[in-house]
Amino acid sequence: MSSKSYIVVTGGAGYIGSHTVVELIYHGYNVIAIDNLCNSSYEAIARIEFLVRKSVLFYNIDLRDEKQLSHIFSSYNVQGVLHFSALKAVGESTKIPLDYYDNNIYGSITLLRVMNKHNIKTIVFSSSATVYGDATRFENMIPIPENCPNEPTNPYGKTKYVIENLIKDLQKSDPTWRGAILRYFNPIGAHPSGLIGEDPLNVPNNLLPFLAQVAIGRREKLYVFGNDYESHDGTPIRDYIHVVDLAKGHIAALEYMNSLESDVGLYREWNLGTGKGSTVFDIVNAFSQASGKELPYEIVGRRDGDVLNLTADPSRAKKELNWIATMTVEQACRDLWKWTTENPFGFRVDNYHWKVFNKSQTVDYKNRLHTVKFPDLQVSFANYGALIQDVQYKGQPLVVGFQEFQAYTSDSNPLFGSTVGRYANRISNGSFQIEGKTYELDKNQSGSTLHGGNNAYNRQYFLGPVSKHYQDYNTLEFILLDEDGNNGFPAEVETLVKYTVNNNSIEIEYQSSITENSPNDATAISLTNHSYWNLSSNKTIDGTVFRLASDKYLKTDPKTQLPSGEIISSNEPLTKSVKLSPDVSFDNCFVVDESDFSLDTRKRELKQIAEVSHPSNSIKLSVTSTDPAFQFYTGDNISMDPIKPRAGFCVEAGRYVNAINHASWSKQVLVHKGEVYGSKLKFTFS
Ligand code: NAD
Known part of the structure; x- marks a missing residue:
């Protein structure tokens, strides 16, 4: 085994994982990326290498394959794990919940078991604001603090909730474990280089990738689900965070855990958001500006489960991790537009x-x-x-x-x-x-x-x-x-x-x-x-x-x-x-x-x-x-x-x-x- 130490990144070819691999390398870490490419492409890794001018170890394996995963942990001196890999489409999760539970939860159990076996006890987990469910059901929970009670409303969110609790229980059973739970709000944008970005293989689930496809002519128009909310323009308010800011939040969490005394364990949740809400129309306007295009939209009825405002309270991350989001929604729109125009079909390349x-x-x-x-x-x-x-x-x-x-x-x-x-x-x-x-x-x-x-x-x-x-x-x-x-x-x-x-x-x-x-x-x-x-x-x-x-x-x-x-x-x-x-x-x-x-x-x-x-x-x-x-x-x-x-x-x-x-x-x-x-x-x- 080489003495060089590594951070394992599961889901490293995915949208947020790939941006985080770049930041890890910029911060001097050696990375092993693992991905079964079920929702991504090896091109992302090739592009990361091109961007950082360094080769990245990559393993195309399914996280549920304990033998292969264990082999990686036996072959390298692993310092910790950033765990991104998951199926993540809320709508899809209501149709194929078994697949979501199997992939996300069983994958995480396998990972934690292998980590335990190899005595690697530092994990940063990609959780989601979805675990809060409808935070507007409480008074005084907007912006949403980490202690807002959890009540996920769909199978995807429930898998995140279960995995958080898995890590919590594991840490209780063995206090030397360190688990950082990062609850993301709405990641948007792409790398400013235009080399990596979100590459939805199917119809995009999120507002900005959908808008980008409208702007580039792949989709006819945006559907706005309701304009009768109590916001300044009637559309719902969300907390959008630039994916590079989000990626940096992982470095902050990792460094926080590494700075603890050697015998100190940890289980802690942090919101990663900006604390500033934007409405759907704010985003449409910002993206129209970035792309120089009028974006056609149609207002349709409210969507089941949508609520007025889900904005983060990111003060805990600021105070403890010394991390804040610094990039604006406008910057994210510009970066997304660069990514979209330079890669209109994502990582798929004709001929x-x-x-x-x-x-x-x-x-x-x-x-x-x-x-x-x-x-x-x-x-x-x-x-x-x-x-x-x-x-x-x-x-x-x-x-x-x-x-x-x-x-x-x-x-x-x-x-x-x-x-x-x-x-x-x-x-x-x-x-x-x-x-x-x-x-x-x-x-x-x-x-x-x-x-x-x-x-x-x-x-x-x-x-x-x-x-x-x-x-x-x-x-x-x-x-x-x-x-x-x-x-x-x-x-x-x-x-x-x-x-x-x-x-x-x-x-x-x-x-x-x-x-x-x-x-x-x-x-x-x-x-x-x-x-x-x-x-x-x-x-x-x-x-x-x-x-x-x-x-x-x-x-x-x-x-x-x-x-x-x-x-x-x-x-x-x-x-x-x-x-x-x-x-x-x-x-x-x-x-x-x-x-x-x-x-x-x-x-x-x-x-x-x-x-x-x-x-x-x-x-x-x-x-x-x-x-x-x-x-x-x-x-x-x-x-x-x-x-x-x-x-x-x-x-x-x-x-x-x-x-x-x-x-x-x-x-x-x-x-x-x-x-x-x-x-x-x-x-x-x-
Ligand atoms: P993504 O789909 O782009 O990345 C996930 C990666 O995991 C993909 O590359 C996929 O191929 C891989 N993967 C899935 N199952 C796997 C398995 N069994 N074995 C190995 N690889 C597997 O998604 P993303 O947007 O980058 O999300 C990363 C993480 O952040 C996920 O856990 C997601 O739930 C969470 N998250 C995302 C958002 C968002 O809006 N994008 C919001 C909150 C939380």
Whole structure:
């Protein structure tokens, strides 16, 4: 068992759970998220990882599976549990109460039993204001204090009531237990990043998700249940709390429990609300403002069980947990609108699916294969190296790749499809200087550093992807945090690789910079993609016809392939069609721009650098880029049985080879904190 301690979050892929996982990580906790995904999607976890730039342990298990749950508690040093997982739809709970009791109560009993067995006795439980029932039945109970008697009116609320009492009785039986019962009022909004939010798989039960679907055009209008209450506009008053505030309430509860003397137990309820009520129309107006849309609604009769006002008294949480809600309803509406417009169907993304790449027995989420499919073009990408594993245009495979993940990890893999970084191509003597300081790198090719060294980007798992569908294209964004000192490179670097795929092209955008927390302030960055293309169905590229954008290339030493600094012209004109035959080989860096050495080239127009075809079919590949150079390589050194030399060619758009060691070229690749390296590269098929 590792000594690292963890917080287990049940229901960690759900709406509130996912936001709380983010806050836990921001507060320095290590997290194990557990979810059976019955009302959520793994995408939420992938998005959390993308957001916090860290991997999150995730287990797809049902909480009622005692054996599997116990296995997790035996494998890790668990410090405490935040228990979110539950079925939560009030209406549904009246129709299938057995399922609610079974899932919520039996799930909680299983969890508590496993915790007890492993001597983990700290739990934060997601309860609900529903346990109070109709608090207006009493005088002086609005705003609702924690000591308001409980009388839940539906099976869902009753499960919460039972679980609260389960924890209470357990704590009585063993006073070393610590149970924090958090009674939420109405959680709303989404993460301000727009990356995670509520993703109701069915008709939304709550006001704001419903309004969001009206605003985006998925539903015709909002039904307002009664406008004859005694509020300022006749609609009922509720206490709406931003989900990020709510998430922070859990950290406060956890820290409160952790601050207790070691032998002190606890059972305590806290309301998490704002203490400020808003009517249905207040919310409709706030959301209209945020979305800039008039939202159609219809007033219908009162709903059974609805009452005028259910606002929290949150003073106990303020006093004891030092927690208050700080975000406004307006902010929540803006965040929800961002989430909705950027993810109109929540985590469901058209034209996209993923599967686990390596076929190990346990699902390895960090290693997935993502496929984007249009009628003519299908492309698959892996988290490993953010690589392109497969490209099929009109049914024809166009790149060399492996079906088996393991092959990508082989030392003989010539970086098929990979993202190449932190530094593509060669660095002479595996060293460079920045401001007088010399950095020694991994030397992995005849005394030089090639493609970033031994543990370069092609050997790391990128986080994400954030996958999105737009009208006629899809995007996948992967991110990598490359450690300071990895392969000898100074500075911690964050690199974003964004793929945009439509029916006939793949665009790649790179963005890379030194993180704020990096101990070093400058480094060298040069990024490209290493796909090996083959437009024929032959095992060799011979016969391929190509035309390059330039005849000029960097003169290199034939032994080391390092540039002298001179730019020379090819004897044969490569800007006219050339046919590849076994005696025509290339591994040269062609120059398309000799003057603009911007670090971020993304604002420049994509210029064509190569056009390729093969007489055996009518498919044409056009490669365009914003970069000043590209390496054209005919794959002569491939040696990975059964794949033979010249099975594919590469067009690696990028910066000049070894630019970091040439005073007049280094600004192409030398990155200081605060600066951004960027480029674009596109493969178009016709
Ligand atoms: P959610 O449905 O988004 O999240 C609950 C998660 O638990 C889901 O991801 C679901 O897949 C998972 N889950 C359910 N049963 C499971 C099981 N047996 N094993 C493993 N995973 C399981 O709901 P949410 O809005 O994030 O709510 C989280 C908690 O907060 C719930 O306990 C809910 O009752 C409580 N709560 C929610 C609200 C609200 O308005 N959202 C209000 C008060 C209390």
